[in-house]
Amino acid sequence: MLGSLLAFLSVFAIWVERQALDTGEWVNTSGQLIQNSEIRTAVADYLVEQLYENVDVEKELEDILPGETKELAGPAAGGLRQVAGTGAEKVLETGTAQNLWETANRTAHDQLMAVLENKKEAVSTANGEVKLNLGSMLTNLAGQIGLAKNLAEKLPPDAGQITILKSEQLKTAQDVVVAIKGLALLLSIITFLVFGLAIYLTQDGRWVTVLFSGVALIVAGLLVVVLRHVAGGVVVGQLVEQQNVKPAAEAAWSIGTSLMVSIATTVIIVGVLFAAAGWLSSPTGAARGTRRVIAPALSRYLPYCYGGLVLILAIYLLTASGVGLRTFLTVVVIGGMAAFGLHELSKQTAEEFPGLTFDDVVAPTRKRIATAVSDANLGERASKLKLPEVKRPDVKRPSRTLGIPDVRRPSGRGRGRENPAQAMREEDARLSSLERLATLHEKGVLTDEEFAAEKARLVK
DSSP, X not given: OHHHHHHHHHHHHHHIIIIIHOHHHHHHHHHHHHTSHHHHHHHHHHHHHHHHHHSOHHHHHHHHSOGGGGGGHHHHHHHHHHHHHHHHHHHHTSHHHHHHHHHXXXXXXXXXXXXXXXXXXXXXXXXXXXXXXXXXXXXXXXXXXXOOTTHHHHSOTTTTEEEEEOHHHHHHHHHHHHHHHHHHHHHHHHHHHHHHHHHHHOOSOHHHHHHHHHHHHHHHHHHHXXXXXXXXXXXXXXXXXOGGGHHHHHHHHHHHTHHHHHHHHHHHHHHHHHHHHXXXXXXXXXXXXXXXHHHHHHHHHXXXXXXXXXXXXXXXXXXXXXXXXXXXXXXXXXXXXXXXXXXXXXXXXXXXXXXXXXXHHHHHHHHHHXXXXXXXXXXXXXXXXXXXXXXXXXXXXOOOSSSOOOOOOOOSTTGGGSOHHHHHHHHHHHHHHHHHHHHHHHTTSSOHHHHHHHHHHHOO
């Protein structure tokens, strides 16, 4: 239960560290935001609103229009505002506008992290603010809809700027950043150490602890997904009052928390692996049968299994994005637990099936296939001969409800006068019954005495 709680908290700590405090991750997320149609519409409406609030568009058009057409500047400005939103969306779809958007987000995030980590003494918690500056996008939009190219000189300094963090919030934010950075690493390692300690301390029925460790991780991951959905409704409802902006806010929440879902999914996958390992070492019949199948491979290729595990973890570390100290240590801990699990599984299978070979594993299957083929051939031969139906003679002592027909060797008297085809069929049936009897004895259904008695009855 403690491990499940720590895993639940770890997901949020890792998400905040990577999503909010990693500039590269944030720039990548901001690129996904501007590619969403709902968010593009909201940003376009904001830019148009900022343009008309900070620029006398009517006067700008009046300067552009020649002669008597200047009188049309007023109606043209009103009409232009109606179509500017659509034009702004088209502009935001261009690579130039999206590069400006990502550049503005990168600059703002760099500034944010410099303030939160106290790297710039010039910006203090007393008078510093962090803003997202969309002024360049605003100028680009004005040029695209036909306004003057020197509009940038007429825009006030605060046009198109969105405040990310206010001065009175900086000190609290700095304290939160310090706590989050420590927790993300600490919780990730402690979570798996707690599970490892629980497994180590279990003396009897260790497979149950491993199984429920997996269940705990699965539950923690699913709770994160559920809480993300519930919190999304609360956050959007509290922060957004205008109904026309809610679709964009919901899209921003979905994209911004997609990394959280990815982390929770990883936790669930690790939980499934834990649960599978617990089941595989359990005393159930299916698990024991599985261990019997893999026993020869474990005894023969265990060093290669260790090598494959190391190779998989190395490939993950080399190909994953944003691998830091926390990710590296987490992978090392999971790899160590997986190696320990392989060792224990190999030890268990060696004790249960000493000296078992691949031939021993496939022998029963091979024998069942041979029996099935023999029965099929017998049926085919019988159908070709078109033999008449033969009634079995009544016997005084029926077989022991084993599904084995009581087929006996014909007596010597009258043997020469019997139908050869019928004799061949009865002989094949007797041999088939003996094979089935041997199979039941091999599986332990019949004791040695019962097997001997039934065999003696059939060979009379």
